[in-house]
Amino acid sequence: MSVDRELDGPALLAQLRGWAEAEGFSQIGVADVDLGSAEAGLTDWLNNGFHGAMDYMAAHGMKRARPAELVPGTVRVITARMDYLPRDTPAGWQAIEWQRLERPGEAAVSIYARGRDYHKVLRNRLQRLADRLAGAVGPFGHRVFTDSAPVLEVELAAKSGIGWRGKHTLALHRDGGSMFFLGEIYVDLPLPITAPVEPHCGSCTACIDVCPTQAIVAPGRLDARRCISYLTIEQDGPIPLELRAAMGNRIYGCDDCQLACPWNKYAQRSALPDFDVREPFEGVTLLQLWRWNEAEFLRRTEGSAIRRIGHARWRRNLAVAMGNALRAGVDDGIRTALREAHDGGSALLREHIDWALAQVPG
Structure with missing residues (x-):
């Protein structure tokens, strides 16, 4: 893809921001395609095996850090932020979520997954944004x-402010x-670049300290193999024995590092x-969800990100x-329900049921 045209960059960026706001985005940035500074960290992360069974993270090599190789002709990346706290989220929502984790019989689902599948929401709205841009400058x-796709989303978000x-x-x-959520539009338009912002974590280590499985092995370095979000969503097969107790009542994702972050008061x-x-997906017991057969699981999770893990997981x-x-x-x-499901379950499920039944005190 190649474009050779005169653009009024600042005016076009202002228009983009207006269109993005109309589509529900909170912020728009523009990054160039030089992510060379991220390549060494990506290579080290992959070499350490921190991506676990997410083979797709390694499958594309350095294309993840080279936007112009992933989509030839790309010279800029439009980055977009879309806030996802539900509209009726009350003040003090972090405390409410911490309390949920202290009720062992209640299911805890990550906040982002309680509504519609974000992939669909963002993709459609980003495409409409691209269509508006094409209407202003012509096909591009x-x-x-x-x-x-193999995109370094956070790196691009940071680079674009x-x-x-x-x-x-x-x-x-x-x-x-x-x-x-983050979304991107790779473009062959030389839009003006927006400046990055300074980091403001300072000496705070709240997210590292609170992680139930110590998955954040260093500032900015996550071992996905220990992360509850990875274990409940990406991991196919048995949950490692040494991490099961730390999962508590978290059945899809984990928000702990975000709940602990002081910046999330904003x-x-x-x-x-x-x-x-x-x-x-809020205020429901584990036993209620356990009673879903596969047909009910598929019906209840239609249009939800949760559906992708399947009934067995x-x-x-x-x-x-x-x-x-x-x-x-x-x-x-709970014990009765587990026992009743044991013999008819897969080998994987039976092993987890056996473990669960062995947790009864005494």
Whole structure:
């Protein structure tokens, strides 16, 4: 893709910001395609095996850090931030989430996954943004990404001023915390670059200290193999025995590092209804979710990011959480439900059920 045209860059960027706001985005930035400074860190992370079973992280080599190789002709990357706290999120929401984790019989689902699948929301709105841009400048080469390709999203976000990379590896913004999604449009338009911002984590290590599995092995360095989000979503197969107790009642994702981050007192509510909490992903018990057969799981998770893990992984996660509830002295029919499901389950599920039943005190 190649474009040779005169652009009024500043005016076009101002228009882009207006169009983005109309689509529900909170912020727009523009980065160049030089991510050379990130290549050594990416190589080291992969060489350490910190990507776990996410083979796709290594499959594209350095294309992840070289936008112009991933999409030939790319000269700029438009980066976009979309806040995802539900519109009716109350003040003191972090305390409410911490309290949820202290109720062993209640299921804890990561906040971002309680509404509509963000991949669909962002992709559609980014494409409309690209269409508006084409309407203003004529056809141009571009590709839209939302956690959907070998893209160094946080690096691009930091380079374009969307925020800085926090010690938990997520993008952080002084006025928006980290409770937001990122999306990108690779373009062959020489748009004006927006400046990066200074990091403001200082000496704070709250995210590192709070991680239940010590997955943040150094500031800005995550061992995904220990991360509860990875274990409950990406990991296929058994959950490592030594990490099961630390998972508590977290059955899909984990927000602990974000709940502990002081900057998230500034996290913004979404402008969109898409991220409103869907029933029944808040205030639901483990036992209620355990009773779903595969057909009900598929029906209940239609349009949700949760659906991608499938019913088998969902049950595996629930079995671990139910074992942790039993260890905490919460039963309410959990033991009976686990025993009833044992013989008809897969070998993987039976092993997790056996572990769960062995957690009963005494």
